Amino acid sequence: MSISDARPLKIVVVGDSKVGKTTLIHNYLEQTQGRLSIQKQQLDYQIIQVQIQQNEYCVAIWDAVGLELQNQMNRFLVKDAHVVMLCIDLSKQILIQSIYTMMDTLISYCQEQCQFVLVGTKQDLNSQNTQILNQFFLELQQKYQNLKLLLTVSIYNEDSIKQAFQKTFELGASLDKSSITILQSFILQRNENNSVLKKYSNRESKAQKHDNCC
Template identity: 35%
Template sequence: LSVFFQWYTPDACLQLKERFHGQVSTTCQRKNTGTVGLRHSKVVVVGDLYVGKTSLIHRFCKNVFDRDYKATIGVDFEIERFEIAGIPYSLQIWDTAGQEKFKCIASAYYRGAQVIITAFDLTDMQTLEHTRQWLEDALRENEPGSCFVFLVGTKKDLLSGAACAQAEVEAVRLANEMQAEYWSVSAKTGENVKAFFSRVAALAFEQSVLQDSERRSSARLQVGDGDLIR
């Protein structure tokens, strides 16, 4: 990725800017990104059973769509590698079970997330309402304000243009309540899937670079006498 991927709709997005933070661009040009290229950023995907979480992840990571449904047992994950502004970067994408009986197992894997993706089925608006609880559960395991939140409507291919637009009105409203960025996707056709995860990667990468730069700047100061550590 050499560009800062744009939002799906300006009505519900995390950042409206069109390019990487100036400090990030400079740091990448100088290849001075510290340990950013050596770490995985954790992405957790949550949502009801049958909404298509696994299909979404497989479409992006493997470019496949499996029509035969298999429920995720507990948790699973994929690692997707990028090169962003010339710097290697990886997302560790965790696929969590939507079944109630696996919630206790899955919740242990919510911790340390940099990104939380709450998925729902555009053809079943009850699953949209359930995203409130899924997000609450995931946020409970993380520090306040530490995660990017995305609300994703799946199975876009199953709705007509008018029906999709109506569903999106409700989804955008809820996304704003959640302080989340909204996307509509189709794992079956691949529509918006690559763009969505590229957007996730761009935002997570930028945050990682800025946080790493801040940590290294702080580490240069000797506690006590203020001398620089060489």
């Protein structure tokens, strides 16, 4: 089946800086697609074809790398996502209020049907935090009905990463969303994101110049 015949599925991976988002994506892609070229490693999204429940899907995996959830770039990035993977660093203290804040922000940006997956990264570095997150997850689900899964991963357990993405894809495939022209959708989203990012960078540059001269 050609890519134009496959069903579209958009996954966005978000989280604080250095939580391991990019490593998570690259590890999964290298397991399933082979070694990534330097050019592909520099892209903020990857498009792959996968089979889910006997149906072919064209999956766009977006990496919200180095960007805070509240900025305009990420608002455009997640607005039409099928599933958002919110990554939490298990090697650091778990800040419950921070997770609430991130979830509230994401829900305000996303479509009503968007589903959410909480992903605990660096599981091998702090088993106690894994237990804390497991206990807290039930409380989170009571408030956020679209928060469906809690998954923990480690780069030393490649199968945990592969399973995390597989379960996320299956969650996205379970949604009954109207189909759109895949390539046009991804290209338009990419152009829109680049335009917003350019404006955001220009504002940052002007702000820095102002700080330096005043």
